[in-house]
Amino acid sequence: MFVIMIGDLNSHTPHGPLDRKWTNHKDHARLVNPNNRRKFEIIVVGSGLAGGSAAATLGELGYRVKCFCYQDSPRRAHSIAAQGGINAAKNYQNDGDSIYRLFYDTIKGGDFRSREANTYRLAEVSGNIIDQCVAQGVPFAREYSGYLANRSFGGAQVSRTFYARGQTGQQLLLGCYSALCRQIAAGTVQMFPQTEMLDLVIVDGQAKGIVTRSLRTGKIEMVAGDAVVLATGGYGNVFYLSTNARGCNVTATYRAYKKGALFANPCFTQIHPTCIPHAGDYQSKLTLMSESLRNDGRVWVPKGKEDCAKPPNEIPHTERDYYLERKYPSYGNLSPRDIASRAAKEVCDEGRGVGPGGRGVYLDFADAIKRLGQETISERYGNLFEVYEKITGENAYKVPMRIYPAVHYTMGGLWVDYNLMSNVPGLFVVGEANFSDHGANRLGASALMQGLADGYFVLPYTLPNYLAGQVGKRPSIDRPEFKDAEREVRAKIDKLLKINGNRSLDSIHRELGELLWNKCGMARNKAGLEEALEKIPKLREKFWREVRVPGDGEDFNQSLERAGRVADFLEFAELLCIDALTRDESCGAHFREEHQTPDGEALRDDENFADVFAWEFQGANGTLNPPKLHREPLQFETVHLTQRSYK
């Protein structure tokens, strides 16, 4: 069905021993002399941890940066919502942590589907991130001695997570935003808030610009640059309901894909085990309860179905099934996300779920409160308990929380090489938008680490290496490539405005979300995926026939904004399912029911699937043509592939 190309992707991973690769690479990368830097204009799309840190650092180095985001201020990027913490191999707790261990935990947590060299580099620079953030004034939690405090997170047996109450993402982003503000004031970074990237412009085979639309005025503009950096976050909202912000989208990366950038591992989507359960159709998003809660909370459901409707405090300990502790005694409540999520689905499928629709499990703090006192628990998690009470009206100090898995993070993204450059020269991709470091499952507190690693410490070395050969090559926007891209963008907007049907965007998006959640969510199988692949094109047709997008394009028009994003999700969903169907194995968060161990764990097939799947767009002809698959074999020089065990 698909054309498959094996081994034509070059990751440009440097030679040499794992722990020397990055140093050697930096030592030999080409540099741009300080006087030449201001001659380069760098386009950075996104102002979250990845884009914000990249823009600020490149500005500091003397490049001229143009930074875009869709929110009204760069400080509102969705990184702001991260709660639990950020990992770093500082070994401040003297509990045996090291760069190697953080690397190994990440590779293993990702079920051996990420690149060794990238992941090692991530662990290697993790310490610098904490140094940098502390210097910026990020108010991390401290011990009484004044030293930095740590907590534990899922998938690790050491305490290496740094945090700022339950608002770590907010504080890291505000640190990064302050660095960005300093550069805006210095004139090196020009910020374009409420400006959406709608297309990538490729000139002579290189990424040299973008087409944007001002969300405030509707004005469409062409922007030329010497390189384009995409830092546009994840695509979890393809499922409609997720823990992402309303505006999170796949538009920037998907449109780059349509221009030739490869999309890697789109089916690696993470479902987070601890979210507030879904309550009704009106709901516009799901709210995460930080994984850090699993440090002190115990997860359980009743042993017998007949107890599910009883008030939890009336169910005696002997009648409760602490299923994570039972199945995974050494990691217990801290087993990795994919495993904890699937275990929750399993007990609910058995009819032992609690709350409305039986789609929930308890997360109980009674023991921790007895052991540590309510004050300590409130100091650790007070704001999360408040959020929970606001949404559900229940007091979790008195009755256990009810939680259920929800779509949270996307490991897939645009394919990049070791330099974080896509297959399109000049197009760099950082943060959640790329596919690089987390394999088939991301460990908690590692996304913040990756975003900042990419932006502060990797891109500033690898981008100049590209730029050094690009002096004076920035094209003018009079080139036909720009005009063509602009024309396409306008045509798409006109087409959306002309549909004039009678259905709302949300109703179609919700339908898509439900379909994906059921057929391509926590568990997937061939028949279900084939069914989804049959239904998605029909839903897309329905969209282009029945949806109503009011207003016009020359104005502040939120319906039009959303329409463009939903249209892209409707195409992207197909790629997601094709990837899930083609990856005929289970690994990490990608659980194909056909492939499981006797006790229901993901069963990898390293012989046939220890590869990155990178998809190439093949155009559309009424329907989307089947994309072309490129495979990058993953080479493991240091770690041994093993069956993941958290027992």
Next chain:
Amino acid sequence: MNFRLRVWRQKDRKSRGRLINYDATDIPPQASLLEMLDIMNERLLLRGEEPIAFDSDCREGICGTCSLTVNGEAHGPDHPGAACELYMRKFKEGETIVIEPFRLKSFPIVKDLVIDRSALDRIVQAGGFISARTGSAPEANSILVPKHDADVSMEAAACIGCGACAAACPNASAMLFTAAKVSHLATLPQGETERVRRVVSMVHAMDAEGFGNCTNIYECEAVCPAEISASFIAKLNREYSRATLKRSSGE
């Protein structure tokens, strides 16, 4: 549940706006105020009317995007919390709910309930940072911060930058916003070097944006979704006097 809504509609910055009545019927009590607006927008759309423009993003009270005045109060009656954390079950059946944007000169209206808060960004650009060049930072644990100071700093740093403080203030003062950033950085040893310059520049930027003065009314504290204490304003005043004194004595 059923409600009578009165919603501010305004075509663009220059047009005149007014309150329009809508009946919101059959609203699930568990829906948030913004989800209620989503439901209304879906209905308006199907009736061929233009949906109500309002801003939101994270919908969990941390991004600071939503900026509604509900029944005369910034972020509505359920403090502390942003408008996205306000649930319909908190209102009475049949209640009239008036929904307007944050109103002040420094936050011009873009459309309906959407405002322009770039003034707040410019205050931070004036000096709300520590100039720590990427790569130049010392080992993190070489800077010790007493737990108490770290906690106080975090309390100030928790500001979500929504601007409710200025919207609620009869003087349209952005003192709480500015005080939070100044206090966050002035409480930490890393912030010491730029302490004087920072507070002076930020206060000047705040004045230049047309925000008013603080006269201790404390409405800001009452509506702040992040529960930033007004005592930080006293700290800002101290920081500012200290800075101007240092400057005038030629230090």
